[in-house]
Amino acid sequence: MDNSPAPDPFAISTLEALARHYEAPRDLVLKKVAPRLDDTARAFIAASPFCILSTIGPNGPHATPRGDAPGFVACLEDGTLALPDRRGNNRLDALRDIVEDPRIALLFLIPGVGEALRVGGTARITADPALCARFVERGKAPASVILITPREVYMQCAKSIVRSRLWGDRARPAGVPTAGQMIASHTGGMVDPAAHDAAAPARLAETLY
Numbered sequence: 508m509d510n511s512p513a514p515d516p517f518a519i520s521t522l523e524a525l526a527r528h529y530e531a532p533r534d535l536v537l538k539k540v541a542p543r544l545d546d547t548a549r550a551f552i553a554a555s556p557f558c559i560l561s562t563i564g565p566n567g568p569h570a571t572p573r574g575d576a577p578g579f580v581a582c583l584e585d586g587t588l589a590l591p592d593r594r595g596n597n598r599l600d601a602l603r604d605i606v607e608d609p610r611i612a613l614l615f616l617i618p619g620v621g622e623a624l625r626v627g628g629t630a631r632i633t634a635d636p637a638l639c640a641r642f643v644e645r646g647k648a649p650a651s652v653i654l655i656t657p658r659e660v661y662m663q664c665a666k667s668i669v670r671s672r673l674w675g676d677r678a679r680p681a682g683v684p685t686a687g688q689m690i691a692s693h694t695g696g697m698v699d700p701a702a703h704d705a706a707a708p709a710r711l712a713e714t715l716y
Contacts, residue, residue, distance in 0.1 A: 555617050556579065563610060573590060624663070
């Protein structure tokens with residue numbers, strides 16, 4: 508018995524076909540990617556208690572949740588991110604992937620904040636005792652630390668968070684950089700932060716669906 512799916516006459520299988528179904532992105536969207544961490548990205552990460560770590564290895568992709576107190580991912584002086592590998596189920600899916608393929612992506616979230624921060628780059632794993640000791644919590648050091656070298660850093664707009672009502676009516680915490688501040692910093696001043704943020708609610712309402 509053939510259980511393969513029936514052919515889809517509407518399947519999108521080429522980049523050209525994909526482009527026909529979507530408007531071209533604005534120039535600002537293409538240029539808001541920074542090659543390294545700036546002050547706004549560092550501040551966002553310092554306020555984040557949760558991220559999703561995406562990796563890919565011989566068995567395919569994996570996305571794993573990582574969380575702790577805000578700032579649990581440390582921004583080191585050289586621009587590297589340090590993510591302690593807290594106690595888990597020891598499947599080590601993400602760590603095995605990194606050993607095989609260092610390409611990774613991180614998605615940082617902050618409760619009450621619509622924007623997310625995306626970081627793509629390469630990673631390596633270390634068991635350096637001094638670095639592990641830096642992340643001791645409740646008397647326990649992580650078994651290893653993932654060191655990430657960012658290659659792409661950019662802010663993701665609030666549409667998905669707003670549509671999902673993920674945070675409900677939770678208030679935005681103080682001190683987190685705004686979308687306007689992050690975009691202005693990542694693009695070298697292509698937008699005025701205050702003007703961008705002031706126009707954001709109307710712009711979001713018009714483009715939510």
